[in-house]
Amino acid sequence: MTLHFPNMAEPAGRTLGDEEVAALERVIRSGMLNSVWGAEARALEREVAELYGSRHAIACASGTAALHLSVVAAAPDPGDEIITTPITDFGTVAPILAQNAVPVFADVDPSDGNLDPDAVAALIGPRTRAIMVVHLFGAPAKVGELRRLADRHGLALIEDCAQAWLTELPDGRYAGTAGHVGTLSLQQWKHITCGDGGLALTDDDELARRMRLFADKGWDRAAGRSHESLGLNYRMTELQAAVARAQLAKLPEVVASRRRTAGQLIEGLRGLGLGDAETEPKTGGPKMGGLQACELEAGGVRIGLPRPDGHAWWLFPLVLPEGDAPGLAAHLSAAGIPARAGYLKEPLNQAPLWDAPVYGSSRYPLEDYRPAPCPEAERLVATTLLTIDWNEHYTSEHVKVITEAVAGYLGRP
Numbered sequence: 001m002t003l004h005f006p007n008m009a010e011p012a013g014r015t016l017g018d019e020e021v022a023a024l025e026r027v028i029r030s031g032m033l034n035s036v037w038g039a040e041a042r043a044l045e046r047e048v049a050e051l052y053g054s055r056h057a058i059a060c061a062s063g064t065a066a067l068h069l070s071v072v073a074a075a076p077d078p079g080d081e082i083i084t085t086p087i088t089d090f091g092t093v094a095p096i097l098a099q100n101a102v103p104v105f106a107d108v109d110p111s112d113g114n115l116d117p118d119a120v121a122a123l124i125g126p127r128t129r130a131i132m133v134v135h136l137f138g139a140p141a142k143v144g145e146l147r148r149l150a151d152r153h154g155l156a157l158i159e160d161c162a163q164a165w166l167t168e169l170p171d172g173r174y175a176g177t178a179g180h181v182g183t184l185s186l187q188q189w190k191h192i193t194c195g196d197g198g199l200a201l202t203d204d205d206e207l208a209r210r211m212r213l214f215a216d217k218g219w220d221r222a223a224g225r226s227h228e229s230l231g232l233n234y235r236m237t238e239l240q241a242a243v244a245r246a247q248l249a250k251l252p253e254v255v256a257s258r259r260r261t262a263g264q265l266i267e268g269l270r271g272l273g274l275g276d277a278e279t280e281p282k283t284g285g286p287k288m289g290g291l292q293a294c295e296l297e298a299g300g301v302r303i304g305l306p307r308p309d310g311h312a313w314w315l316f317p318l319v320l321p322e323g324d325a326p327g328l329a330a331h332l333s334a335a336g337i338p339a340r341a342g343y344l345k346e347p348l349n350q351a352p353l354w355d356a357p358v359y360g361s362s363r364y365p366l367e368d369y370r371p372a373p374c375p376e377a378e379r380l381v382a383t384t385l386l387t388i389d390w391n392e393h394y395t396s397e398h399v400k401v402i403t404e405a406v407a408g409y410l411g412r413p
């Protein structure tokens with residue numbers, strides 16, 4: 001019998017239990033399900049702010065809503081540009097368009113798919129207002145460099161940490177605290193969940209005020225029924241918040257468990273006999289497009305291993321510098337391992353969206369804007385990137401099955 005890999009869509013792949021049931025019952029019996037008058041969402045905000053060492057955490061309806069708040073905080077004029085990555089969830093990009101700003105896609109580091117600070121720097125122009133960086137799959141992006149770049153040019157730095165709960169930066173702080181705003185998601189497929197939900201983190205009182213107002217119809221509740229700015233209803237309910245609080249208590253163990261088994265897989269892959277576990281990671285030559293990750297090589301197949309430092313392991317990515325990630329994905333799938341090539345059908349700079357009107361029949365302010373090519377991102381998605389679903393309930397048995405399947409693939413004639 002093939003070993004079952006627990007996934008995020010079933011009880012065995014989640015950490016939902018008695019604590020979440022009790023939290024929901026507490027809220028339902030209180031008669032107050034709305035966070036304007038309830039205490040759960042405010043408590044969640046305090047707990048997340050404390051965990052992250054942030055001055056403010058603002059709870060809202062989704063990760064996309066949190067990103068929309070972050071763009072509102074950056075306050076672009078219509079037509080201003082926000083530089084972001086083409087390898088991400090559309091929730092990173094949709095809020096840019098919603099604020100009538102222009103997403104400008106910078107290319108990525110081919111070793112991990114995270115934004116390349118040099119590519120970002122080359123795109124900064126007179127209309128650039130912000131940089132939105134994503135910690136892809138939970139791997140820390142180069143936010144130190146990006147923050148220096150942002151500060152030098154007077155830009156806002158926004159960190160999308162939807163896949164990066166408790167990702168650690170080289171200085172030991174959590175991802176989400178290096179930028180002006182950091183955002184988190186509580187959607188079903190993230191480390192912890194309440195179905196849907198989001199949080200925006202900031203140390204800046206004025207940005208926090210703008211984001212709170214936008215999440216609640218521009219309504220300062222202390223000032224009477226009066227609307228001082230444009231806003232939507234992006235509020236989190238008390239039901240979501242109560243479940244999220246129970247989940248938050250389990251987060252450290254969720255991430256620790258994922259780190260444990262991901263570390264075992266890295267060790268297992270290094271120890272296949274294909275690479276020497278004692279050798280230093282090789283650095284890529286020009287042929288590998290600058291691949292920096294540790295590599296294995298056997299039978300002409302090279303596999304770039306993810307760097308474990310600070311990684312929160314939302315997914316476990318592998319990079320095949322010479323291509324054929326689809327081949328390895330098919331091989332792993334056949335062994336019952338939840339693996340996929342490419343992550344996206346196409347990187348977001350190539351989405352069908354750019355050939356259609358955006359608002360009614362209009363493309364304002366995009367006009368005839370088309371995203372520029374991002375060759376590294378395109379290559380990753382089309383041929384070199386593979387992701388294995390990761391889960392806190394994996395055991396050394398799961399790691400063994402994956403290691404053996406990769407060994408089988410590399411051993412093929």
Ligand SMILES: *Cc1c(COP(=O)(O)O)cnc(C)c1O
Nearest residue numbers: 062063064089091092162185187
């Ligand atoms: C999931 C995700 C989002 C969107 O979050 P939702 O809660 O689904 O709206 C944004 N960015 C990234 C990188 C994500 O993985």
